[in-house]
Amino acid sequence: MRPEPRLDIIGAALADPTRARILCKLMDGRAFTNKELSCAANITPPTATAHLKQLERAGLTTSIRSGRHVFHRIASAQVASALEKLSTLTPxxxxxxxxxxxxxxxxxxxxxxxxxxxxxxxxxxxxxxxxxxxxxxxxxxxxxxxxxxxxxxxxxxxxxxxxxxxxxxxxxxxxxxxxxxxxxxxxxxxxxxxxxxxxxxxxxxxxxxxxxxxxxxxxxxxxxxxxxxxxxxxxxxxxxx
Amino acid sequence: MRPEPRLDIIGAALADPTRARILCKLMDGRAFTNKELSCAANITPPTATAHLKQLERAGLTTSIRSGRHVFHRIASAQVASALEKLSTLTPxxxxxxxxxxxxxxxxxxxxxxxxxxxxxxxxxxxxxxxxxxxxxxxxxxxxxxxxxxxxxxxxxxxxxxxxxxxxxxxxxxxxxxxxxxxxxxxxxxxxxxxxxxxxxxxxxxxxxxxxxxxxxxxxxxxxxxxxxxxxxxxxxxxxxx
DNA sequence: TTTTCGTTTCGGCGAATGTCGAAGCGTTCT
DNA sequence: AGAACGCTTCGACATTCGCCGAAACGAAAA
Structure with missing residues (x-):
């Protein structure tokens, strides 16, 4: 196929306002559960699940199970720094x-x-x-x-x-x-x-x-x-x- | 509203594969016309117009008229470097x-x-x-x-x-x-x-x-x-x- | 074991969006 | 002036996607 980086994959992950809010919440470096994030973003848990799945598939976040909780966090410092740099471009x-x-x-x-x-x-x-x-x-x-x-x-x-x-x-x-x-x-x-x-x-x-x-x-x-x-x-x- | 950077605005601009291709084409620093870009991305001129409009509204590209041509290019070195950094994250x-x-x-x-x-x-x-x-x-x-x-x-x-x-x-x-x-x-x-x-x-x-x-x-x-x-x-x- | 609770899956609805063809507008070439 | 060309707008269509409620799953607590 095209020998080009698939900017759209990451772009699509960022494209939604709700996902952007979730990412901003995660940008302080801590890990949060599905419920915390759905609450912070004013959406229901099912919706948060879908969003978190997309973020993880795009490689922006990682999750780990701990009992019946699932904690989500930014995947790496590299991701965090790229996102911060991108924030700079916000009109x-x-x-x-x-x-x-x-x-x-x-x-x-x-x-x-x-x-x-x-x-x-x-x-x-x-x-x-x-x-x-x-x-x-x-x-x-x-x-x-x-x-x-x-x-x-x-x-x-x-x-x-x-x-x-x-x-x-x-x-x-x-x-x-x-x-x-x-x-x-x-x-x-x-x-x-x-x-x-x-x-x-x-x-x-x-x-x-x-x-x-x-x-x-x-x-x-x-x-x-x-x-x-x-x-x-x-x-x-x-x-x- | 939310005191957070609107990552989604830029994300939405990047979210489409066609727009990503256009951006990649522009990433060499040169300026291209609507037709050149639509041809490179395998779309019709009207579609390219719509995409380029979105990119420009998001602040990622700039355009200048020159006669009956309109040249589009990456808006700034800052944008280019943010995009390059983002490419790094491609799965x-x-x-x-x-x-x-x-x-x-x-x-x-x-x-x-x-x-x-x-x-x-x-x-x-x-x-x-x-x-x-x-x-x-x-x-x-x-x-x-x-x-x-x-x-x-x-x-x-x-x-x-x-x-x-x-x-x-x-x-x-x-x-x-x-x-x-x-x-x-x-x-x-x-x-x-x-x-x-x-x-x-x-x-x-x-x-x-x-x-x-x-x-x-x-x-x-x-x-x-x-x-x-x-x-x-x-x-x-x-x-x- | 039973209950509770966090998470996920599923189905369906409504909105947003990428795509194109046809047509309109403005500039350049003949 | 007329023809050619590039770009844009408009309308229509199909697809995608965010969202929720209901229900299922699985782990912890009672």
Whole structure:
């Protein structure tokens, strides 16, 4: 047949709004059951089954049985990153119409396994400003303060290999600006969740900044009150448009 | 509404096999008319119009009128790279069934504006081996022989800025291995086409290596006869599976 | 064992969509 | 001006697909 990639197979899997919602729900990296997903997407379990089957056949998700539950999750980090990249292309009028300013999604959210949203962008630029990371030919590399930063946060130095970058840019669909993924990005999100700087919200990828989190983020990433206000107000100002 | 990216909008645009074929045809970076595309996709002009309208509405393509012709092309490099990344996810059984071993697509093809396929992979590793490029924390950076290489090939030194990497990895859907894009990748393909080392094939992204090209590629990228045979035979060996 | 519950299969309904032929419109060539 | 050509719109047809309710299946709990 045609010696071309079958874009339509994956496209068809993404083509339905309901499936897109399911995928977005799964994009925080956790696994969910049929019932949870059908509830989140406002459909009945039979319909969810059909959708999940399609997603799995297209290779976008995987499922494992555990007793009478079946857990579904994104098939791989590769899939997650391709989907995130695709989100970038969403026509801007749709994003603006869809994004409720008071939802936390614009402020802080997780992107498969690392931090995104305005907070993610902020942290990234702070890491660059303070020399923890630096730009080298358009790519992110450890900077002079890199090891001090790891010690400060009590992080294991991520295994730095040629094939697994410490940090790389990941384009954010709400901000259209880069934030960091890579092993450092993953470690930061893990740390923030473990120490309860951020807590997951029930039914979305949004994250909430706890009081302790505010203190810690201020200390480690220079997230001043005014910066927080600024993040908040820029969210609010978007609502008026 | 939902504060989530509308993956389904782009998904719907990709969902149809015919549209996928059109996109693949456009992925070589050139612009084509309605008629050319309808012919390539085995549909009538009216149908092509409908498809191209959808692609344009989804922001994947752009069109410009020129007299009584309308040329369509991929909307941006960003779209091209997202699509290429998405191609990576194509279920492997479909790729294997679809890829005819004797078509040149596996050997050498262009990926929007740079070189891909086995030749692209080969050249990338050769550039790394010879110190033209080097790995720095998982990213590509110019190596010690970088400027000598540019002089040797009579290339203008691409503008190296922090925001426009000289070279970056681009995952190939046939090889599942990295090859280079970025300004250097673009320059190499341009040079190869201009000096007729490679010629485009009529109706696909595949490229043909000319006799002069073989000599030049041998000189500049160490592409020995045995390496060529190896590339060819590994193509052949894939056919048996 | 019986009950409960999560998941899946099946059948049917309604909406959306890919396809084409015929016809209309605008540009270019003769 | 007239003919040729490329693109688009329109109408009609067949197919696909999302969705749900009812019912079946299978594992856990009572």
């Amino acid at each position: 801007s009028d749709h994003v603006r119409r869809a994004a409720k300013p008071d939802s936390g999604v614009l402020l802080a959210r997780c992107c498969y396994n690392h931090l995104a949203g305005r907070l993610g962008v902020w942290i990234t630029y702070n890491l660059l400003d303070t020399g923890v990371l630096q730009l080298a030919h358009g790519a992110l590399a450890p900077g002079p303060r890199y090891h001090a930063f790891l010690t400060d946060l009590d992080l294991d130095p991520p295994r730095v290999s040629a094939h697994r970058p410490v940090a790389k840019f990941c384009l954010d669909w709400t901000e259209r600006r880069n934030h960091i993924s890579g092993s450092l990005g993953i470690a930061i999100l893990e740390k923030a969740l473990k120490d309860k700087w951020l807590t997951r919200q029930r039914s979305s990828r949004a994250l909430t900044i706890t009081p302790e989190g505010k203190i810690a983020l201020t200390r480690h990433f220079g997230l001043s009150d005014s910066a927080l206000d600024c993040l908040g107000s820029s969210v609010r100002s978007m609502a008026k448009r | 492997s059984d479909h790729v294997r069934r679809a890829a005819k071993p004797d078509s040149g697509v596996l050997l050498a093809r262009c990926c929007y504006n740079h070189l891909a396929g086995r030749l692209g992979v080969w050249i990338t590793y050769n550039l790394l081996d010879t110190g033209v490029l080097q790995l720095a924390h998982g990213a590509l950076a110019p190596g010690p022989r970088y400027h000598a290489f540019l002089t040797d090939l009579d290339l203008d030194p691409p503008r190296v800025s922090a925001h426009r990497p000289v070279a970056k990895f681009c995952l190939d859907w046939t090889e599942r291995r990295n090859h280079i894009s970025g300004s250097l990748g673009i320059a190499i393909l341009e040079k190869a086409l201009k000096d007729k080392w490679l010629t485009r094939q009529r109706s696909s992204r595949a490229l043909t290596i000319t006799p002069e090209g073989k000599i030049a590629l041998t000189r500049h990228f160490g592409l020995s006869d045995s390496a060529l045979d190896c590339l060819g035979s590994s193509v052949r060996s894939m056919a048996k599976r």
